[in-house]
Amino acid sequence: MSETTATPGPVSAGTRPTNIRWLILLMLFGVTIVNFACRAVVSVAGPDIEQTLGLSSVSMGYIFSAFAWSYVLAQLPGGWLLDHLGSKKTYFIALSLWSVFTVLQGAVGFLAGGAAVIAFFVLRLLVGVAEAPAFPANGRITSAWFPDKERGFASAVFNSAQYAGTAFFSPIIGLIVHYYGWQAAFFIIGGIGILLALFWNKIVYGPKDHPSANAAELDYIREGGGLVDLDAKKKSAASQQHVDTAKCLKELLGSRMLLGLYIYQFCINTLTYFFLTWFPTYLVVARHMTILKAGAVSALPAICGFAGGLLGGWVSDRLIKAGMSLSLARKIPIIIGMVLAMAMMLCNYVDSNVVIIALMSLAFFGKGFGALGWAVVSDTSPKEAGGLSGALFNTFGNAAGIITPIIIGYLVQASGNFNSALVFVGASAAVAILAMVFMVGNIHRFELKGAIAK
Numbered sequence: 001m002s003e004t005t006a007t008p009g010p011v012s013a014g015t016r017p018t019n020i021r022w023l024i025l026l027m028l029f030g031v032t033i034v035n036f037a038c039r040a041v042v043s044v045a046g047p048d049i050e051q052t053l054g055l056s057s058v059s060m061g062y063i064f065s066a067f068a069w070s071y072v073l074a075q076l077p078g079g080w081l082l083d084h085l086g087s088k089k090t091y092f093i094a095l096s097l098w099s100v101f102t103v104l105q106g107a108v109g110f111l112a113g114g115a116a117v118i119a120f121f122v123l124r125l126l127v128g129v130a131e132a133p134a135f136p137a138n139g140r141i142t143s144a145w146f147p148d149k150e151r152g153f154a155s156a157v158f159n160s161a162q163y164a165g166t167a168f169f170s171p172i173i174g175l176i177v178h179y180y181g182w183q184a185a186f187f188i189i190g191g192i193g194i195l196l197a198l199f200w201n202k203i204v205y206g207p208k209d210h211p212s213a214n215a216a217e218l219d220y221i222r223e224g225g226g227l228v229d230l231d232a233k234k235k236s237a238a239s240q241q242h243v244d245t246a247k248c249l250k251e252l253l254g255s256r257m258l259l260g261l262y263i264y265q266f267c268i269n270t271l272t273y274f275f276l277t278w279f280p281t282y283l284v285v286a287r288h289m290t291i292l293k294a295g296a297v298s299a300l301p302a303i304c305g306f307a308g309g310l311l312g313g314w315v316s317d318r319l320i321k322a323g324m325s326l327s328l329a330r331k332i333p334i335i336i337g338m339v340l341a342m343a344m345m346l347c348n349y350v351d352s353n354v355v356i357i358a359l360m361s362l363a364f365f366g367k368g369f370g371a372l373g374w375a376v377v378s379d380t381s382p383k384e385a386g387g388l389s390g391a392l393f394n395t396f397g398n399a400a401g402i403i404t405p406i407i408i409g410y411l412v413q414a415s416g417n418f419n420s421a422l423v424f425v426g427a428s429a430a431v432a433i434l435a436m437v438f439m440v441g442n443i444h445r446f447e448l449k450g451a452i453a454k
Helices: 020-044 046-053 057-073 075-085 087-110 113-131 134-145 148-180 182-203 215-223 245-253 256-285 291-297 299-321 326-349 353-369 373-380 383-415 419-440
Strands: none
Touching (some): 020 046, 020 148, 020 215, 057 383, 087 113, 087 134, 134 373, 148 373, 245 256, 245 383, 256 353, 256 383, 299 326, 326 419, 373 383
């Protein structure tokens, strides 16, 4: 009796789609939480680090900005790696490295004087290099796994992880610093990242390569505008396209739509880096809170930012499903959010810590609600260079990470208070609105022309 081997036939039209894309999104959410915890640990521990190493406000501004210097410079190489090695492999390498460098920052506590300052600064630079591909990879993975009508929410989820990371880890870091010292905070947060890296390769794949995603889910994503072939392993030689990097960058920078988007991201990241760097110090120095209380209070605006981020993405997708154009569905939450973000400037006119935390929470809610830049990047990036496009967007955005901490350091040192610093940060939200309204125009997928060769 002969034995036959059954081969799977085509999936019928009535097959229920799997939902593997939501598992992928959950992994992105978790990794991004750790990403921002590794960034934020230095801000919560900042007052203790400043006292231990004997640094001035300007010196701390440079320490805070060290991450962003290398992060910005490494964006384009990171985007190039994403387009050539794929999202999965590049992200695994990045996650592993930034976690190890975070652990090593705790070891700086065993050094003294100038050696400690230099070592700390260099390690912050290395963390910036390692984290550079993360957000472009998030945008690239989201482009591959989600259709247009779900992409706003999906992008909001991974983008809101920055607030969740701050909300969850700030009180924990504050407790660790209070009871065990600032060095222990780096050891623990970095260790969590190393453990998470061990699970990455078991969970994350491109849509066409995932062992658990069925054809019905792939069809649903593809028909809705998702780029399911983006990281597929099997591509015919004839279909492979090569992108001239220099020409591609020139075309991207020559687009008024994309340039407006880049300016918007720079402005919104000015708010982000204020909360990531100087906000706990503002609470300790200007509002006279203990570092333990500041760590706990820092969680409140972050929680509001997280809620605003999820709500903004959900509202944007609901507007698309209701028949509104993609452009309006993305821009309406952005404009509303940036108006709310400007509420932080009102903190200069009140004395109550309760009211100030309420205003900061409202501002961070608005910042989250209007943080749809990565959704727009997923909507607009050319399919042949999604990594490079996301990296260029992130380069502009995180240039604010270089400038913002330093400017605030000088403003605080010159005035002796945070009043002008809050005006500087709040006014950036107004510029973000102007860029989105008057420069971005109609949101659509950008098509490369002279940069592509087969």
